[in-house]
Amino acid sequence: MAEPVSTPNPASGWIDEIFDGVRYGLEGRVLAEQTSAFQRVTIIDSQRYGKGLLLDGCWMTAERQERHYHEAIVHPALCSAASIERVLVIGGGDGGTARECLRHSGVRHLDMVEIDGLVVEWSQQYLPSIGGSAWSDPRFHLTVGDGIAWAANAPDASYDVVIVDGSDPAGPAEGLFNRAFFEQCRRILRPGGVFATQSESPEAFRQVHLDTVQLIRAVFGHADPMYGWVPMYPSGWWSWTFAAIDGRRYLQPDPSRAAAVVDGCEIWSPRWQRGAFDAIPAAIERSLRSLHSPSA
Ligand code: SPD
Numbered sequence: 120m121a122e123p124v125s126t127p128n129p130a131s132g133w134i135d136e137i138f139d140g141v142r143y144g145l146e147g148r149v150l151a152e153q154t155s156a157f158q159r160v161t162i163i164d165s166q167r168y169g170k171g172l173l174l175d176g177c178w179m180t181a182e183r184q185e186r187h188y189h190e191a192i193v194h195p196a197l198c199s200a201a202s203i204e205r206v207l208v209i210g211g212g213d214g215g216t217a218r219e220c221l222r223h224s225g226v227r228h229l230d231m232v233e234i235d236g237l238v239v240e241w242s243q244q245y246l247p248s249i250g251g252s253a254w255s256d257p258r259f260h261l262t263v264g265d266g267i268a269w270a271a272n273a274p275d276a277s278y279d280v281v282i283v284d285g286s287d288p289a290g291p292a293e294g295l296f297n298r299a300f301f302e303q304c305r306r307i308l309r310p311g312g313v314f315a316t317q318s319e320s321p322e323a324f325r326q327v328h329l330d331t332v333q334l335i336r337a338v339f340g341h342a343d344p345m346y347g348w349v350p351m352y353p354s355g356w357w358s359w360t361f362a363a364i365d366g367r368r369y370l371q372p373d374p375s376r377a378a379a380v381v382d383g384c385e386i387w388s389p390r391w392q393r394g395a396f397d398a399i400p401a402a403i404e405r406s407l408r409s410l411h412s413p414s415a
Pocket of ligand 1: 188287
């Protein structure tokens with residue numbers, strides 16, 4: 120994947136992610152910026168979407184559009200795994216994925232493993248509504264550390280749901296997109312378990328998207344991408360990919376679990392989810408049918 124290019128962030132004005140000859144910008148001002156041990160972390164205040172987070176100049180989340188992403192990555196998995204007692208979130212340092220998971224009363228223990236402590240610290244300080252009550256929920260257990268190593272060291276069949284909420288496959292998140300990592304994720308899932316990951320844009324990052332879906336298919340035997348919108352991300356068009364140990368159970372949300380969360384959702388519903396899985400573009404479907412399994 121080409122390295123994203125980022126302009127130095129001005130104190131105020133347009134703040135852009137620039138990729139492949141296109142810029143995706145918000146008008147606002149930079150509130151804080153620091154280079155951690157892993158990446159450049161930027162917090163902004165934007166006119167339209169409130170406070171937001173960029174990593175290495177790439178948009179991650181913002182207060183008034185984070186639900187597009189977090190509801191989509193969580194509820195297809197949490198509404199369909201056979202059990203949802205033990206959940207692992209790899210990445211997810213802004214807390215939004217954990218927050219949506221913990222809306223499910225069946226979750227008893229959630230481990231979140233985020234590599235960059237500064238992302239957690241600044242999300243708690245500047246974006247508290249995104250993590251919301253997750254940060255103080257007794258079921259929530261945060262480890263600041265390497266999620267790839269965590270998955271490699273976890274016992275077999277130790278989680279019901281594994282969600283990978285990483286950034287783009289450059290820098291610290293690169294290892295979240297390869298076969299060895301997906302194999303570990305499969306190994307640590309219990310029977311009936313469900314795996315979910317963000318799988319990039321079918322437009323702006325088409326090849327990464329295709330490779331990711333294909334690798335997960337090779338590891339799990341099947342996997343399905345689901346398509347939606349995250350307006351601040353490159354092209355605005357995004358995807359999440361789901362797989363499960365025992366078939367395509369993520370396509371069928373359990374009605375009682377869905378009913379318990381849907382009224383609090385802005386985007387996700389069982390109906391939205393059906394459409395989002397069905398919204399696979401024809402060319403992507405063709406490419407996935409014709410591709411051979413990549414090996415890396
Ligand atoms: N290009 C953006 C990919 C970001 C995926 N993760 C977003 C973090 C939200 N919790």
